[in-house]
Amino acid sequence: MSKITAAITGINAWLPETVLTNADLEKMVDTTDEWIVSRSCVKERRILKGEGKGTSTIGANAVQGLLKKTNTNPDSIELLICATTTPDMQFPATANVICDMVGLKHAWGFDLNAACSGFLYALTTAARMIESGAIRRAIVVGADKMSSIIDYTDRATCIIFGDGGSAVLLEPNSNGLGIQDCIMYSDGSGKAHLHQKAGGSAMPASKETVEQRLHYVYQEGQAVYKFAVSRMADVGYEILTKNGLTSEDIAWLVPHQANKRIIDATARKMGLPDEKVMINIEKYGNTTNGTIPICLWEWEKKLHKGDNIILCAFGGGFTWGAVWVKWAYE
Numbered sequence: 001m002s003k004i005t006a007a008i009t010g011i012n013a014w015l016p017e018t019v020l021t022n023a024d025l026e027k028m029v030d031t032t033d034e035w036i037v038s039r040s041c042v043k044e045r046r047i048l049k050g051e052g053k054g055t056s057t058i059g060a061n062a063v064q065g066l067l068k069k070t071n072t073n074p075d076s077i078e079l080l081i082c083a084t085t086t087p088d089m090q091f092p093a094t095a096n097v098i099c100d101m102v103g104l105k106h107a108w109g110f111d112l113n114a115a116c117s118g119f120l121y122a123l124t125t126a127a128r129m130i131e132s133g134a135i136r137r138a139i140v141v142g143a144d145k146m147s148s149i150i151d152y153t154d155r156a157t158c159i160i161f162g163d164g165g166s167a168v169l170l171e172p173n174s175n176g177l178g179i180q181d182c183i184m185y186s187d188g189s190g191k192a193h194l195h196q197k198a199g200g201s202a203m204p205a206s207k208e209t210v211e212q213r214l215h216y217v218y219q220e221g222q223a224v225y226k227f228a229v230s231r232m233a234d235v236g237y238e239i240l241t242k243n244g245l246t247s248e249d250i251a252w253l254v255p256h257q258a259n260k261r262i263i264d265a266t267a268r269k270m271g272l273p274d275e276k277v278m279i280n281i282e283k284y285g286n287t288t289n290g291t292i293p294i295c296l297w298e299w300e301k302k303l304h305k306g307d308n309i310i311l312c313a314f315g316g317g318f319t320w321g322a323v324w325v326k327w328a329y330e
């Protein structure tokens with residue numbers, strides 16, 4: 001019997017309509033379009049507006065569109081993992097909320113938090129479930145409403161992040177297509193440099209935590225940059241060498257969109273020219289769990305059956321990893 005792999009057989013993203021440009025941010029904090037573009041490449045990002053709207057709004061819209069686009073019966077979905085760092089609430093899981101919103105009655109699921117590497121962690125988890133035969137059809141969502149934890153008086157962080165997400169359908173494949181290999185890492189000592197101080201069990205919300213603005217993203221940009229630039233490049237290179245692949249074999253690199261300089265360093269180490277690298281950071285900023293599947297969605301028409309694609313991420317935790325995918329459809 002041929003080996004079963006898990007293949008991405010459909011993808012759909014959803015981005016909120018409201019656009020926050022660098023010109024808008026110039027009016028909110030002491031910054032300039034020139035500084036933002038030169039340091040991060042971001043020109044604009046999307047913001048989810050509306051009372052009561054959270055990450056489930058992004059995820060449910062992405063999943064609804066995915067089911068329609070792939071003509072999939074909602075009853076056939078057995079698992080939904082939502083990779084997010086900004087769940088609607090501490091519990092229940094946003095995955096459960098999304099299932100309810102889109103009518104997935106036979107799926108179980110959970111949220112997975114690995115910051116910006118969450119989508120790769122979730123994709124790996126769902127793929128292993130399919131490969132084992134435990135599950136036939138799964139949906140993996142990568143979505144974040146980063147604007148809910150960004151301090152729009154902090155010029156160092158508010159310029160980078162945006163809201164958005166995307167969902168992929170995963171199904172078994174017996175022709176050798178789909179997810180080929182996954183390498184994942186974590187290092188909890190990185191917590192010092194990138195975290196959200198309050199709102200969890202270690203420091204529950206209080207009047208003081210709100211007054212001290214402790215519910216927002218805390219990032220030591222330079223320290224994170226140093227780790228990100230080496231770890232993401234190293235893991236991208238590792239997945240190539242481990243599998244005997246050369247840059248010639250690779251059709252596309254799909255990097256987490258945090259900073260173009262980190263992306264460039266990763267592509268250089270892997271020997272990949274700019275034309276093989278997906279970059280849309282200028283339009284959406286860093287959507288955390290959304291970046292990689294949003295890229296796949298934007299480039300979907302350019303992907304061909306059998307294309308070797310490397311997905312690479314680095315994020316808070318620290319967490320990082322790479323996934324090698326053989327694209328499964330035209």
Ligand code: UT7
Nearest residue numbers: 031035039040116155156221222224225228258259314315
């Ligand atoms: O997504 C997961 C993980 N996250 C990342 O991978 C992010 C990694 N880090 C980065 O991408 C970069 O560190 C940033 C884009 C966040 C910042 O770029 P940087 O080149 O590291 O800038 P910096 O934080 O070292 O700041 C340089 C200077 C500082 O001024 P002084 O101290 O040199 O006088 C900042 O105060 O730029 C100042 N600055 C700004 N100036 C204008 C910081 N933010 C701004 C701003 N506009 N928005």
